[in-house]
Amino acid sequence: MAVDEVEFREFFASQYVRLCWLGLLLTGDRAEAEELAQEALARTWWRWAVHRPDDPAAYARKVLVNRRRSLLRRAGVEARFLARTRAEPVPPPGDEQAMVLWQAVQDLPPRQRAVLVLRFHEDLTEAEVARLLGLPLGTVKSLAHRGLARLRDRLGSPDLDPAKATRKEAR
């Protein structure tokens, strides 16, 4: 099956920045994010050539997330070196608090970060995240819970901490 180049180019234009952004959130490294997006779209193109996916955007996202996971898992330590020694994360434009939060997300362990990014950036449900990451639903809930708790702890902001906020109000 031949791929309609014009149609795919439109698809590319609509998805490229979105995928780069997702890659940036998952890796914290702009060059790695771009490489992941390119790879995801290339694999989507080859898949398209055989049989057009029902939802190409979801397919590309799945490829990107899986590619990121398999880099971490299959290549083992080498990939972890890549993951850990990435360049300084590039924060998004935004206020200072958003930048602090962005940095805190980047400092989370990879699985917690992936769950939070997919939940709060991609707006996926926990069940969808579980399917995408190939994890049990309970694990996803647990990772999300621990990730959020870690963020609260890391940020240490009273208004982000229910217990502190309550104490503050009581005073």
Place this chain on the structure above:
Amino acid sequence: MTTGPQLEDRLRAALRRPEDAAWPDGRGAYDRFRRHRTRRGRILAAQAALVAVVALSLAVVAPRFLPNGSLNPVTPPFPGRVLEAPGGGFEVAVPAGWTNLRQDRRILTPGGDNGSAVVLRPKRRAADTTVAVYTAVLSPAQYPGTAPGRDPAPSVTADRSTVRLDDAGSPLGRGQRPDGRPFVWQTRLAPGEVARYAVAWPYHCDPGQAWRPAARWRALLVTGRTAEGPATGERVLQVVRRIVEQARPVTNALPGGAPGALDLNLPPAQGRWLLGSGGSGQGAWRAYVRQGRSEDVFELAFPSRQTRPGVGVHAEDIEPTFLAGGQLGVFRDCLSWLSPQVGLVSGAVPESVTTVRIELAGRPPLEVRAFGHRQPARWAAYVSPPLARGTRVTNVVGLDAAGRPVAEAEHDVYLSHPVCHVFR
């Protein structure tokens, strides 16, 4: 309570992509994509051919390693600078035309210390081309210098987390460096890998130092990979061979020679270790630590619920730096299938912890003994007795043998939620 969702909203806002945000260098993205796509197509087409070529190359190279067990002399020593990885106990010279991609640290040593690693790449850009040098603890059955023909299969644990050097049935290539260190090399490789060697690299253990038995099973692993063609593969192979031959022991590595008498009855250093079990009937549990290639994992399994793989097990990563920093992870499980429901709190603790005090709201604290010490796993664990639904845990403190607090629960706003509380 409205502050909980506030963080989630802020997170959404912080992670949101600004509307119409462009990606830097996004202009030529489609052109780059077309090149990427074409390259990927070529890779797909060349993959079968590459496999054949690499197999053929290895078949030619293999006899040079196997008959007398020593590497054939290769080109003169590297003229490049020397990189030292003190934690890993080795130093290597960077060959001409190559550069140090990064040097990083990871948990490698049996004592839980950080080890170092070196990853080299060619100066001329080549897709996914690296040579990684690092140390890891292998299973005895695969250790360089162990009896030839030993089947590595028994060392592979049920969850396949053991470092495995070759596929069952394929002979291990083996030999000896000029300084007497034995090495083995893998005959079947993962996609993209050109070569993978393991060289005996045991620790030097100072008298009186509390090393684990597994310390002697440390090996220097040298792995070369590339997504380029056979010519690059050959260059990578040459670099890997030179490093295998010329890497030098430093710091905590034995200065050289054979690693001495090997006790093959020692357990592998990686695997899934049962630390303890408890409970009864439908509430029975088993606590494990799983050590694999990546993070250590604490698992609390409920056999009565394990009707199929992946069910009835609560597993979470252990974060060594976190535990080493005097904090405890507190895992909460609700045994919802029991009537009445009860909850458990559990977790992995440093081995210095002998007792865990679980502080409860409105009730005297509980003290439970930590268990699983002296296992090959680096961690001990604790599991509370069943806690009635609604019980509030306010803190968890790890105590050493003298009763001194050495670790405390991570600050967690959810810790004091009632046992079996349902988060919505």
